Amino acid sequence: xxxxxxxxxxxxxxxxxxxxxxxxxxxxxxxxxxxxxxxxxxxxxxxxxxxxxxxxxxxxxxxxxxxxxxxxxxxxxxxxxxxxxxxxxxxxxxxxxxxxxxxxxxxxxxxxxxxxxxx
Amino acid sequence: xxxxxxxxxxxxxxxxxxxxxxxxxxxxxxxxxxxxxxxxxxxxxxxxxxxxxxxxxxxxxxxxxxxxxxxxxxxxxxxxxxxxxxxxxxxxxxxxxxxxxxxxxxxxxxxxxxx
Numbered sequence: 001x002x003x004x005x006x007x008x009x010x011x012x013x014x015x016x017x018x019x020x021x022x023x024x025x026x027x028x029x030x031x032x033x034x035x036x037x038x039x040x041x042x043x044x045x046x047x048x049x050x051x052x053x054x055x056x057x058x059x060x061x062x063x064x065x066x067x068x069x070x071x072x073x074x075x076x077x078x079x080x081x082x083x084x085x086x087x088x089x090x091x092x093x094x095x096x097x098x099x100x101x102x103x104x105x106x107x108x109x110x111x112x113x114x115x116x117x118x119x
Numbered sequence: 120x121x122x123x124x125x126x127x128x129x130x131x132x133x134x135x136x137x138x139x140x141x142x143x144x145x146x147x148x149x150x151x152x153x154x155x156x157x158x159x160x161x162x163x164x165x166x167x168x169x170x171x172x173x174x175x176x177x178x179x180x181x182x183x184x185x186x187x188x189x190x191x192x193x194x195x196x197x198x199x200x201x202x203x204x205x206x207x208x209x210x211x212x213x214x215x216x217x218x219x220x221x222x223x224x225x226x227x228x229x230x231x232x233x234x
Contacts, residue, residue: 004162033221042123043163043209043224056221091163095220104216105170110155112162 002026004111006092012117018080021114025074025094031055032075033095033108034067038088046090049075061086082118089113121146123210125225132200133233140195140228142210150212152193153222154184158206166208169193170215180204205232 005024013019025032034046046065047057051072060067064083069075079086093108124143132138144150152169167178174186184195193210207229211222 031220035222035224042226043211043222045221045223048221059221093163103171105151105168106213106220107153107165107168108213108220108222109165110163 006111010115016081021077023075023092029094029096031095033093035091087118123225131231138197142193153211155209
């Protein structure tokens with residue numbers, strides 16, 4: 001079974017340019033998340049999709065960030081226009097809820113991340 | 120506010136020595152608990168998880184963690200460290216059951232293994 005994949009692995013852009021990051025979740029996973037780690041800080045939640053719907057976008061920093069999930073499959077995260085403080089590693093994760101013995105559980109599987117550098 | 124504290128930014132241990140990485144959390148209820156590892160150039164890999172039941176959980180690569188409700192802790196342990204364990208380790212908490220399920224991460228602990 002293929003894991004979560006992200007493209008590109010690295011991106012270097014200039015301030016003011018646009019970048020689009022892509023995430024392909026594990027096949028069949030309804031839940032897709034974006035997280036970000038700015039250098040030296042914690043990994044922070046950006047948003048959560050359930051299928052094609054945004055369940056929670058409370059972590060999105062501002063309206064320069066736009067996330068979509070077409071048809072409930074892959075997702076893109078666009079940054080437009082990019083600022084210096086957007087530099088960091090962007091992680092995507094996916095999960096599927098399971099119920100065993102009445103216990104609802106989930107495990108988030110992460111992709112390798114996209115390292116974004118804005119100069 | 121929900122938070123996770125990993126008090127040690129860096130830890131260095133000798134190969135073959137035992138390891139304990141600390142994790143404390145602040146959460147409204149007993150959360151789901153996770154440990155992830157990120158090796159150089161790799162993504163985050165789930166080491167182990169706690170949802171309920173036995174408070175000592177076993178994970179991959181010989182790691183285990185113990186949930187202590189009274190101390191709001193979920194420390195990661197390994198009896199004998201291998202050089203390949205050098206990586207960054209993250210403790211994370213998530214909501215129990217199905218409410219949202221965004222994870223809150225600690226700042227990470229970088230493990231160095233000396234030969």
